[in-house]
Amino acid sequence: MSEAAPSSAAGHDAIEGGCLCGRLRFRFSGPIDNPHYCSCRMCQTSTGAPIVAWGDVKLDGFAWTGPGGEPAWFRSSKRTRRGHCASCGGGAVCLDDGADFICISLASLDDPNLSTPIGQSFAASSPKWLKLSRTKPKGAGHG
């Protein structure tokens, strides 16, 4: 695979990710925009994690590819739904009504190193025992 393969119509390799059990799978062709941490209480209580690393992906070209199809959706605020695998609870995603992008959890990617968070939303509710390096406060988040 060292030779350049014929490129797809989109010109990007597919990026894939999914949940713990594999029923929820997704695929898209980059880029991953706005990679950031969020430590708001909704991210914490919906995932059980002290902080979630999110990235935005265009819905155009995004597909649910696993045997479970779409995630189970929970409306967490007036204009936002959060999704996860109905079987194992993994594969957190977040979708605003009318948005042309979906927020995916970077740790759900098959390669979690594809994108690096560059900021932190809701730093004030980050646990005091959690130490992050190279982050700065950030305005927007998924409240």
Ligand SMILES: [Zn+2]
């Ligand atoms: Zn699952």
Ligand SMILES: [Zn+2]
């Ligand atoms: Zn959050």
